[in-house]
Amino acid sequence: xxxxxxxxxxxxxxxKGAISQLSDLIDPSLKVMMTYGGGSIKRNGVYDQVxxxxxxxxxxxxxxxxxxxxxxxxxxxxxxxxxxxxxxLLSVGGGSVLDGTKFxxxxxxxxxxxxxxLSKGAAASExxxxxxxxxxxxxxxxxxxxxxxxxxxxQEKLAFALxxxxxxxxxxxxxxxxxxxxxxxxxxxxxxxxxxxxxxxxYDVGSALQDRQAESIVRTLIEIAPDVxxxxxxxxxxxxxxxxxxxxxxxxxxxxxxxxxxxxxGHEITAFCGLAHAETLAIVLPAIWKHQFxxxxxxxxxxxxxxxxxxxxxxxxxxxxxxxxxVAFFHSVGMPTSLEDYAIGKAEIDKIVSRFAERKACFxxxxxxxxxxxxxxxxxxxxx
Amino acid sequence: xxxxxxxxxxxxxxxKGAISQLSDLIDPSLKVMMTYGGGSIKRNGVYDQVxxxxxxxxxxxxxxxxxxxxxxxxxxxxxxxxxxxxxxLLSVGGGSVLDGTKFxxxxxxxxxxxxxxLSKGAAASExxxxxxxxxxxxxxxxxxxxxxxxxxxxQEKLAFALxxxxxxxxxxxxxxxxxxxxxxxxxxxxxxxxxxxxxxxxYDVGSALQDRQAESIVRTLIEIAPDVxxxxxxxxxxxxxxxxxxxxxxxxxxxxxxxxxxxxxGHEITAFCGLAHAETLAIVLPAIWKHQFxxxxxxxxxxxxxxxxxxxxxxxxxxxxxxxxxVAFFHSVGMPTSLEDYAIGKAEIDKIVSRFAERKACFxxxxxxxxxxxxxxxxxxxxx
Numbered sequence: 197x198x199x200x201x202x203x204x205x206x207x208x209x210x211x212k213g214a215i216s217q218l219s220d221l222i223d224p225s226l227k228v229m230m231t232y233g234g235g236s237i238k239r240n241g242v243y244d245q246v247x248x249x250x251x252x253x254x255x256x257x258x259x260x261x262x263x264x265x266x267x268x269x270x271x272x273x274x275x276x277x278x279x280x281x282x283x284x285l286l287s288v289g290g291g292s293v294l295d296g297t298k299f300x301x302x303x304x305x306x307x308x309x310x311x312x313x314l315s316k317g318a319a320a321s322e323x324x325x326x327x328x329x330x331x332x333x334x335x336x337x338x339x340x341x342x343x344x345x346x347x348x349x350x351q352e353k354l355a356f357a358l359x360x361x362x363x364x365x366x367x368x369x370x371x372x373x374x375x376x377x378x379x380x381x382x383x384x385x386x387x388x389x390x391x392x393x394x395x396x397x398x399y400d401v402g403s404a405l406q407d408r409q410a411e412s413i414v415r416t417l418i419e420i421a422p423d424v425x426x427x428x429x430x431x432x433x434x435x436x437x438x439x440x441x442x443x444x445x446x447x448x449x450x451x452x453x454x455x456x457x458x459x460x461x462g463h464e465i466t467a468f469c470g471l472a473h474a475e476t477l478a479i480v481l482p483a484i485w486k487h488q489f490x491x492x493x494x495x496x497x498x499x500x501x502x503x504x505x506x507x508x509x510x511x512x513x514x515x516x517x518x519x520x521x522x523v524a525f526f527h528s529v530g531m532p533t534s535l536e537d538y539a540i541g542k543a544e545i546d547k548i549v550s551r552f553a554e555r556k557a558c559f560x561x562x563x564x565x566x567x568x569x570x571x572x573x574x575x576x577x578x579x580x
Numbered sequence: 581x582x583x584x585x586x587x588x589x590x591x592x593x594x595x596k597g598a599i600s601q602l603s604d605l606i607d608p609s610l611k612v613m614m615t616y617g618g619g620s621i622k623r624n625g626v627y628d629q630v631x632x633x634x635x636x637x638x639x640x641x642x643x644x645x646x647x648x649x650x651x652x653x654x655x656x657x658x659x660x661x662x663x664x665x666x667x668x669l670l671s672v673g674g675g676s677v678l679d680g681t682k683f684x685x686x687x688x689x690x691x692x693x694x695x696x697x698l699s700k701g702a703a704a705s706e707x708x709x710x711x712x713x714x715x716x717x718x719x720x721x722x723x724x725x726x727x728x729x730x731x732x733x734x735q736e737k738l739a740f741a742l743x744x745x746x747x748x749x750x751x752x753x754x755x756x757x758x759x760x761x762x763x764x765x766x767x768x769x770x771x772x773x774x775x776x777x778x779x780x781x782x783y784d785v786g787s788a789l790q791d792r793q794a795e796s797i798v799r800t801l802i803e804i805a806p807d808v809x810x811x812x813x814x815x816x817x818x819x820x821x822x823x824x825x826x827x828x829x830x831x832x833x834x835x836x837x838x839x840x841x842x843x844x845x846g847h848e849i850t851a852f853c854g855l856a857h858a859e860t861l862a863i864v865l866p867a868i869w870k871h872q873f874x875x876x877x878x879x880x881x882x883x884x885x886x887x888x889x890x891x892x893x894x895x896x897x898x899x900x901x902x903x904x905x906x907v908a909f910f911h912s913v914g915m916p917t918s919l920e921d922y923a924i925g926k927a928e929i930d931k932i933v934s935r936f937a938e939r940k941a942c943f944x945x946x947x948x949x950x951x952x953x954x955x956x957x958x959x960x961x962x963x964x
Contacts, residue, residue: 197754197818199595204588210835211583370581402815405800405823412792419788431786434581438834439789447831450822451594 197403197451204446206339207365210438212430214369215242215329218249218286221365222327226283228255231273231297233289235259240375242331246288256280261289264466264473265296267311267347270303277304277324287328287363290380291335294328298343298361301326314345314354323360331372333437334384334474336391336444338366346467353463368441370433381424382529383474384440389417389525390458390477391443397485397495398453398561407495410448411502413439418503421529457484457560461570464548469540478526478533483577484560485519487569491562534580545574581787581835588830590723591749594822596814598753599626599713602633602670605749606711610667612639615657615681617673619643624759626715630672640664645673648850648857649680651695651731654687661688661708671712671747674764675719678712682727682745685710698729698738707744715756717821718768718858720775720828722750730851737851752825754817765808766913767858768824773801773909774842774861775827781869781879782837782945791879794832795886797823802887805913841868841944845954848932853924862910862917867961868944869903871953875946907964918964929958 209217222228230246237243247255258273277285277300287297301323303310312318330338337343341362346353373381396410416439423432442448461484462476471479485492489512496515500506504521506514526533535541552567559565565573593601606612614630621627631639642657661669661684671681685707687694696702714722721727725746730737757765780794800823807816826832845868846860855863869876873896880899884890888905890898910917919925936951943949949957 197595197815197822199598201591201593203591207585207587208834209585211581214583402818404803404819405796405826408796408799409793412789412796415792416789431581434786434835435788438581442789442793450592451818 198401200451202450206363210368214367215245216249224253228253228284228286229277229282230255230257230286232259233261233293237288242372261293261296263292264346265292267345270296270299273300274303285324285326290332291337294337295343297326299345301361302358313356325364327365328363329367333440334387336441339441339445351467353467368437370430370437373433374428382531383472385417385421385529386474386478386531388440388443389414390481394455395449397492398455401453403452406448406452413443415503453561455561457565460559464551468547478531479577482519482523483573486576487573535578582785584835586834590747594752598751599629600633608637612637612668612670613661613666614639614641614670616643617645617677621672626756645677645680647676648730649676651729654680654683657684658687669708669710674716675721678721679727681710683729685745686742697740709748711749712747713751717824718771720825723825723829735851737847752821754814754821757817758812766915767856769801769805769913770858770862770915772824772827773798774865778839779833781876782839785837787836790832790836797827799887837945839945841949844943848935852931862915863961866903866907867957870960871957919962
């Protein structure tokens, strides 16, 4: 096991009716800006629950944060937060609203050019405190200090991490997911699955417990997926919400080696082609596993044995089975896994490869994926 | 899944050489009191590492905290902490030293009778901040706000929980465990195993992920036990340390039903008969499972299937197998499982039953274990 340093200050308030606790969770002397997305919270009753809980608080609103939140929209919110002297941000919605809100929180307190927080890793030294009501199990943003923001004007999608943007609290009420459309549930299942794999399917450094914890999450996702997609029942939605949080809250990556190449490439597909985040992950993950097969086959074979109870075959055969089973899982939830499913071809691949060529950085757990390898991986992803 | 509220502020600094980070982890302007036990840290090099890291800090020492730390000793430390105006407590040792230090931290700041914190659940409103170097994987005290303290004069062993006694940081260096004698390693393995079971072997409330996370810990403990006991290698000691922390840091009990009857009865065996904590757990757990078989068989059968891959038999047979396999695991690490192994008989059982009769409280996940049932359980535990 590698050395590690772990701390996560987020308070999780989980369960039916938890939104009503907002009145106690936010000091009534604070000026609150509630942020949200396209307005689904006004149709599914979440907005009403939040405003009822905060009826004695001083709350202003900023709506319209997009899926893949944009720098442009967030900067409008920064202006409002500054001019209105907002003390606390409350994100109500999915991971995109929350990621946007994290950026707003840091940018509003940053004296320099806020884009530098994303593009240059500029170390903001404070942020407006924030909390959230998370309504979409997927990104894990509710229990981490990460955020991903896109800039429309330059077709860039970049991430940052700052300890000041850990939510003070996150409210997870599984009932808020009942109104989600199937494609968002599907995206959430795949997103959480791939988050786990970025922290698991690398190479063995001796982390017996973390491996099993990671397997616990994907096993749970596979088990509950039919109910999540097929019904509106509390049990499977609760398991789903908690699994998505566990997939990216820093717990399973304690002391292990991480990959994140799938995300790195996937972000560029979203930036250039507009696919949803999870759609890009389902395309890239199997292709990277094929491309990096020799490096990853030990862990992939373990995945096959423990998650799908595969006993036949040698290590390579078991690892290949893990790739097949993963693709089959994605298909079972209705998720395409090839670029051609989205009519993406050579022209877009060239654009993406050029972007990596400009950056000159290599990535993946062996730092062996550069522009050339990105091209190879994306060509592997062209067809099913 | 039941509703829950989770937050854990502890910073974990894990790995080889981590003790050297103490110099940065504790503000040098603070007056530190280092607490420790019987002096093993002076023989195994840990004391030297700590004092080297803190050579520019203002540190006083308080040694001699016992296994099953006593109120009497802790109150001597409280006097020192108060008179020396100590700002920070650093516990160096196992869970007993840390539990004692948590009590010292709360008692030193408490205006009333400190025993009330234990006997009446008196809510102390602050504590001296504390950190620790944990050297024995067992209690999980390094990442929770619990403490158990014994009072010699009255033969009582009582627990308290206060948010103010979460360690600010916990340093876990697996190399500090190399000098542990086999019986302490054995005790740690059993302690961690039973902690998981107190949060797992109850009844199903729909907690798919937490169940698998709990199974991950016990599966890991079973897998590494031979190496932990048989060699001094880093990999298995690292897995052991992290598994013990995970067994009682509030994570696997999110949204589930808990038991703790084994601990409640075990504490009285320690109080009256002086057995080590883990020794009592290994005696009581199988007896409670037999006594509460009808209530617990669903979860026990799941344990058998998932941890020991049992496929034969119906639910009751699988549950019975889980009890047998658990007892066999305890025996495999050299842990006795009956009262007669310690020459404890009817006279001691009567004393313990009388203690529960005085308290009039029922416990266990169904609140159905009172004095009469304690007698039945202990009689089931008389013989192997």
